[in-house]
């Protein structure tokens with residue numbers, strides 16, 4: 001007995017391609033583990049929710065999320081990447097860490113300058 005693919009198109013028409021023995025779907029309709037996650041609505045919704053959250057998050061929460069994201073990628077990079085593939089990740093990590101440090105230091109300097117200016121203004125108004 002020949003098995004036909006059980007996939008139905010949006011038009012209601014059935015795919016009539018032959019499947020491998022024991023499989024319900026033809027190779028064209030079998031879920032492809034290598035397909036991009038960006039094709040999956042649930043994944044895209046999750047990413048959109050994260051983006052919306054991060055848009056309104058404070059800088060410190062944003063930096064923490066960035067650090068967490070890099071830390072979450074690291075095991076996969078270490079497991080799968082060649083030396084040539086690992087190097088760009090290591091560079092990106094260093095650039096991100098230094099950029100975050102610079103932003104934090106710059107904010108601290110701005111806050112210190114504002115506090116200093118406020119103190120001098122308070123002394124001047126006495």
Ligand SMILES: [Zn+2]
Nearest residue numbers: 005015026029
């Ligand atoms: Zn099919």
